[in-house]
Amino acid sequence: MQNSLLPTESDRGRNREDLREHNLSTVVGLLHRFGTLSRAQLTSSTGLNRTTISNLVAELKALGIVFESQSVGTTGVGRPSVMVSMSGDVVAFAVNTAFDATTVGVVNLLGQVLMKARRPNPANLSPVMAVQIANDLIIHLRAKLAPGTRIIGVGVAIPGQVKVAEGIVRFAPAFKWINAPFGPMLNKLSNLPVFIDNDASLGCLAERTMGSARKYKDIVYLFGGTGVGGGVVIDGKQLRGATGYASELGHVRISDSDVEDHSGLVGTLESAVRRDNLLKVLGLKAANEDELEAAILSTESQEARSEFHTQIDALGVGVANLVNIFNPQVVILSGFLASLFKFDQERLLAGFQMHSLVASQEEVVVIPGRLNANLLMIGASELPIQALIEAPSSISHMPLTKGRKKS
Amino acid sequence: MQNSLLPTESDRGRNREDLREHNLSTVVGLLHRFGTLSRAQLTSSTGLNRTTISNLVAELKALGIVFESQSVGTTGVGRPSVMVSMSGDVVAFAVNTAFDATTVGVVNLLGQVLMKARRPNPANLSPVMAVQIANDLIIHLRAKLAPGTRIIGVGVAIPGQVKVAEGIVRFAPAFKWINAPFGPMLNKLSNLPVFIDNDASLGCLAERTMGSARKYKDIVYLFGGTGVGGGVVIDGKQLRGATGYASELGHVRISDSDVEDHSGLVGTLESAVRRDNLLKVLGLKAANEDELEAAILSTESQEARSEFHTQIDALGVGVANLVNIFNPQVVILSGFLASLFKFDQERLLAGFQMHSLVASQEEVVVIPGRLNANLLMIGASELPIQALIEAPSSISHMPLTKGRKKS
DNA sequence: GTGAGTTTGTTGTTTGAATTGACAATTTAC
DNA sequence: GTAAATTGTCAATTCAAACAACAAACTCAC
Numbered sequence: 001m002q003n004s005l006l007p008t009e010s011d012r013g014r015n016r017e018d019l020r021e022h023n024l025s026t027v028v029g030l031l032h033r034f035g036t037l038s039r040a041q042l043t044s045s046t047g048l049n050r051t052t053i054s055n056l057v058a059e060l061k062a063l064g065i066v067f068e069s070q071s072v073g074t075t076g077v078g079r080p081s082v083m084v085s086m087s088g089d090v091v092a093f094a095v096n097t098a099f100d101a102t103t104v105g106v107v108n109l110l111g112q113v114l115m116k117a118r119r120p121n122p123a124n125l126s127p128v129m130a131v132q133i134a135n136d137l138i139i140h141l142r143a144k145l146a147p148g149t150r151i152i153g154v155g156v157a158i159p160g161q162v163k164v165a166e167g168i169v170r171f172a173p174a175f176k177w178i179n180a181p182f183g184p185m186l187n188k189l190s191n192l193p194v195f196i197d198n199d200a201s202l203g204c205l206a207e208r209t210m211g212s213a214r215k216y217k218d219i220v221y222l223f224g225g226t227g228v229g230g231g232v233v234i235d236g237k238q239l240r241g242a243t244g245y246a247s248e249l250g251h252v253r254i255s256d257s258d259v260e261d262h263s264g265l266v267g268t269l270e271s272a273v274r275r276d277n278l279l280k281v282l283g284l285k286a287a288n289e290d291e292l293e294a295a296i297l298s299t300e301s302q303e304a305r306s307e308f309h310t311q312i313d314a315l316g317v318g319v320a321n322l323v324n325i326f327n328p329q330v331v332i333l334s335g336f337l338a339s340l341f342k343f344d345q346e347r348l349l350a351g352f353q354m355h356s357l358v359a360s361q362e363e364v365v366v367i368p369g370r371l372n373a374n375l376l377m378i379g380a381s382e383l384p385i386q387a388l389i390e391a392p393s394s395i396s397h398m399p400l401t402k403g404r405k406k407s
Numbered sequence: 408m409q410n411s412l413l414p415t416e417s418d419r420g421r422n423r424e425d426l427r428e429h430n431l432s433t434v435v436g437l438l439h440r441f442g443t444l445s446r447a448q449l450t451s452s453t454g455l456n457r458t459t460i461s462n463l464v465a466e467l468k469a470l471g472i473v474f475e476s477q478s479v480g481t482t483g484v485g486r487p488s489v490m491v492s493m494s495g496d497v498v499a500f501a502v503n504t505a506f507d508a509t510t511v512g513v514v515n516l517l518g519q520v521l522m523k524a525r526r527p528n529p530a531n532l533s534p535v536m537a538v539q540i541a542n543d544l545i546i547h548l549r550a551k552l553a554p555g556t557r558i559i560g561v562g563v564a565i566p567g568q569v570k571v572a573e574g575i576v577r578f579a580p581a582f583k584w585i586n587a588p589f590g591p592m593l594n595k596l597s598n599l600p601v602f603i604d605n606d607a608s609l610g611c612l613a614e615r616t617m618g619s620a621r622k623y624k625d626i627v628y629l630f631g632g633t634g635v636g637g638g639v640v641i642d643g644k645q646l647r648g649a650t651g652y653a654s655e656l657g658h659v660r661i662s663d664s665d666v667e668d669h670s671g672l673v674g675t676l677e678s679a680v681r682r683d684n685l686l687k688v689l690g691l692k693a694a695n696e697d698e699l700e701a702a703i704l705s706t707e708s709q710e711a712r713s714e715f716h717t718q719i720d721a722l723g724v725g726v727a728n729l730v731n732i733f734n735p736q737v738v739i740l741s742g743f744l745a746s747l748f749k750f751d752q753e754r755l756l757a758g759f760q761m762h763s764l765v766a767s768q769e770e771v772v773v774i775p776g777r778l779n780a781n782l783l784m785i786g787a788s789e790l791p792i793q794a795l796i797e798a799p800s801s802i803s804h805m806p807l808t809k810g811r812k813k814s
Numbered sequence: 815g816t817g818a819g820t821t822t823g824t825t826g827t828t829t830g831a832a833t834t835g836a837c838a839a840t841t842t843a844c
Numbered sequence: 845g846t847a848a849a850t851t852g853t854c855a856a857t858t859c860a861a862a863c864a865a866c867a868a869a870c871t872c873a874c
Contacts, residue, residue, distance in 0.1 A: 327648025329649040360568070
């Protein structure tokens with residue numbers, strides 16, 4: 001065999017166990033998206049036999065991932081079907097290490113944020129300190145969990161480029177981190193499986209699971225915060241790239257300008273569409289999302305409105321480029337990009353249409369994101385949840401909180 | 408159930424038949440990539456049992472997709488393993504409807520082009536005429552096929568945007584076609600399964616299967632012909648987008664210029680990196696690939712070299728953008744883009760590095776394409792071949808050429 | 815209220831793809 | 845020539861999904 005052409009993981013064959021795991025995975029995935037489904041609905045969605053669904057659900061019940069309940073209300077003729085729901089006793093920790101503060105949340109399998117804790121970050125936050133803070137908050141929340149709660153892992157959202165497979169933060173400009181092994185360190189402290197990814201990519205996952213993009217499977221997502229980040233979902237799967245750095249949509253060069261963005265690249269979308277300029281023309285020192293949006297939508301200043309128009313035009317080019325490249329079903333604008341969108345939707349769409357191919361633009365919708373406060377909590381929790389969905393029986397190795405739950 | 412959240416195809420469960428088909432598919436896919444493998448190699452690559460591989464190969468042999476032969480030469484200790492190869496009796500037709508001519512080829516499962524036929528296109532080629540010409544050439548070649556040859560379908564490369572699922576050419580600027588149902592028409596005439604896609608996307612597939620990108624599974628491909636087209640492979644799978652228009656990488660706006668490209672978009676990569684300008688500064692009226700490359704590499708004209716530099720700088724920006732977006736393992740430059748790359752590789756790489764993120768650029772290689780003459784023959788044939796790989800047992804429904812083959 | 819019709823859950827049986835174990839075949843190494 | 849190693853083959857086993865038959869629980873028409 002030519003040793004330069006090695007067979008990859010996808011060349012593996014499948015046996016009966018893989019078949020079973022796949023079907024378990026399919027059921028868990030459906031329940032995660034839909035919350036509660038009847039066994040009859042699972043049967044028709046999966047195309048599997050009644051008996052098989054019955055067995056699969058029984059196994060998931062034994063694993064503690066789902067529970068069954070009687071259907072309430074009328075459902076039509078015939079024997080009412082048993083309802084299957086995600087267990088509330090299975091949770092993931094979500095960590096968002098942002099510039100100003102670290103937030104940790106407890107999220108259940110339905111994407112509900114059960115608890116949250118926040119601690120401000122010190123200046124010059126080092127990776128070690130960041131991991132320590134995250135772990136402290138995890139310990140704090142873990143103590144409050146009901147006895148018998150099963151923890152499937154920790155998902156971490158980082159404002160920077162992440163080597164996903166190894167859990168290494170390759171470069172986080174906000175903290176000036178280079179090659180910080182955040183994942184392995186937090187794993188060692190917390191003794192839990194840790195998954196890390198870029199914050200914007202996780203925002204995209206959140207909108208797909210619980211937000212504006214639930215209906216879609218080909219999604220381009222742009223988030224405007226300090227900088228501009230992005231996420232992409234293709235055929236239901238997150239775009240990660242060879243090493244996990246993909247979907248840096250803010251760093252696409254769209255003009256000849258030599259204005260720098262936060263990573264030092266010139267003429268990029270992030271260099272043209274920027275929150276700091278919005279604050280400046282609005283005369284604001286600082287503002288949260290809602291305050292900024294209110295100011296944008298209410299200002300009468302011509303200077304400010306002119307700046308909005310400039311930024312909207314640049315955003316239109318950025319969106320057009322991404323539509324030409326990805327031909328998505330939907331483009332989600334989040335953060336202050338959603339505010340710009342609301343300020344002058346027509347202008348944005350006109351600019352977008354001017355710069356994208358007719359065919360690609362005709363079936364795409366551009367809409368604002370829906371999630372705000374819990375965006376990154378939900379997004380980060382998706383990482384361990386997706387891992388659970390891919391291999392449901394792995395849950396039997398996960399730790400259980402001390403104490404005994406009433407059965 | 409919320410009817411706005413319908414379960415999709417990927418929510419289907421799997422049964423034993425799907426399991427079998429998947430394993431057959433895995434074996435065929437390996438053989439397509441590697442040509443010939445021993446049963447022992449198949450066993451270790453797939454992780455399946457010896458007995459299972461034996462059964463799978465026997466079934467594929469019965470389907471006529473593979474054949475077995477004794478291993479030649481020494482292979483080490485132990486009983487020598489039986490070699491398994493792709494059958495030479497199974498072929499696909501490849502159609503390339505280009506501006507000046509239509510080319511049809513016969514390609515076997517190993518990606519070898521067995522025969523080729525070409526006919527110039529008349530001016531103002533209509534879709535009906537194009538289909539007629541393609542079908543004539545198919546009939547011509549079909550008559551020459553050895554008796555007993557099995558035909559799995561037709562793959563068509565079109566210079567334009569294609570609604571892949573429906574086989575409709577949405578827009579082909581070279582022919583001024585709009586919504587031409589090329590696929591259904593050719594299917595009706597030829598009575599064969601027809602698959603259509605954009606030519607650059609198929610060039611990408613070809614380089615992945617038989618060319619420079621064989622080793623990689625995350626690939627960005629740029630082709631410079633009349634215009635600039637692109638193709639993307641993510642984790643071994645072609646990027647198609649929601650309707651099939653994805654990877655229009657030439658139409659990404661990279662500057663403030665208002666120069667139009669062939670689709671009327673301004674400031675795009677295609678508007679800046681253009682063959683016609685190269686020909687002009689070189690004083691050429693027309694040239695094939697090799698002539699153009701020779702002229703580029705040998706000219707002493709300062710005006711020409713200055714134009715090359717301008718185009719290379721634009722190409723550097725384009726490549727940087729794509730690396731930021733996709734984080735691929737490799738970027739393949741094909742057509743005259745490969746010639747520009749060869750003209751001044753350092754300048755291109757320097758420009759690319761200036762405009763891409765450090766992390767994303769550090770593990771990517773930029774290389775020229777390797778396939779030339781048969782690029783689109785191989786690429787187009789990949790469409791029916793991929794369909795066969797996905798569902799190997801479907802071959803039993805495929806037509807056989809008349810006559811009886813010696814068994 | 816009753817019975818017909820409909821849909822779902824359950825139980826026991828069947829099916830078939832992959833695996834296992836035992837043994838034969840064929841090579842290399844000494 | 846014999847031992848060790850690797851591969852092919854056959855019979856038996858395993859087990860996830862499907863199937864068939866029946867029971868359970870509902871709606872609807874009367």
